[in-house]
Amino acid sequence: MLAEEAYSDLSPEQQKFLRSEPQQYFYTKGNKFNFLTAPTHTQVKVVSIVRKIKFSQLIKALNVVAHALDVFTQYLSDESSEKYSDRNSFFDSPNFTGTLLTLPSPIGDIVILGSDDNVYNGSAALIIDLGGNDQYPGTSTKKEWPNGRVSILIDISGDDSYGGQNAKIVQGAGILSIGILADLAGKDNYSGSALSQGCGIYGIGMLLDSRGDDIYQLGLMGQGFGVFGIGVLADGDGNDQYIISSMGQGVGSTMGFGGLIDTRGNDVYRADSNPERSELELDSWNHAQGVGISVRSPNWHRQFSLYGGVGFLSDGAGNDSYYCAGGNCM
DSSP, X not given: OHHHHHTTTSOHHHHHHHHXXXXXXXXXXXXXOOOSBSOOHHHHHHHHHHXXXXXXXXXXXXXXXXXXXXXXXXXXXXXXXXXXXXXXXXXXXXXXXXXEEEEOOTTOOEEEEOSSOOBOOOOOSEEEEOSSSOEEOXXXXXXXXXXXXXXXXXXXXXXXXXXXXXXXXXXXXXXXXXXXXXXXXXXXXXXXXXXXXXXXXXXEEEEEEEESOOEEEEEEEESSEEESSEEEEEEEESOOEEEEXXXXXXXXXXXXXXXXXXXXXXXXXXXXXXXXXXXXXXXXXXXBSSEEOOOBOSSOTTSOBOOOOXXXXXXXXXXXXXEESSSSBO
């Protein structure tokens, strides 16, 4: 696979080092926040390893996955298609309930859930839910999966609930992998602790929500966050709320790209420094809502620093509200 090839030059020890603590570029000592002016030994080691990742292969893999996802979702939503009546009879049937299919494959399980209200806490390469007000308290991407794994969750409709206050590496997280969550309709609630909701670290993570009045809540590192990778949160239509404590809502760091894209609706963007959302310690600044950040040596004047990345927030239309409690925002 293209995604697996992207990591083929990393030794098992290097893979373990990167995967063990994905947040270590900023949190070099456990949960303590050492940001901007801090010893850079860990960061230099990370960069030396990450340079071996073949990002061109990772982008090629994303193009293949994104094209397939685009064709499939258009097929589901195109009521003018000659095949719509057949599609509608299958995907919208109220008689299909529970877990309809669990199919093992070399890349992981393929799971299809029915149109009733499901609670799914498993892990799979591909999950398709046909409808209902569903709950996903866990993750669709296992932390111990091999590097280069592609994980996709597609929920067709319903008012769904994703994660919880302690959820981590969920909802479109790509850690040495590609992780995509696509929710096509409904008033959805997304919540988590860290590294979630469109977060790419050494990989690509995307959360795509087509329509509905949605609520996104996270501690830090997400809602469009990328370091040594790509993280994107894209929301199509609805009056949405984006709430984060720090480091998100369109943030890119070293060799990274992070973006939050909202097409339309009366939306709220809030970075409020709430320490209860994550076990990771917060900085006095929020670093949110379109930011490029990095790290530098303690005696930073004319000393070694690492360059940042590209972060952006794009809102297409609507009467919106932006709030940031600390600094380095907007």
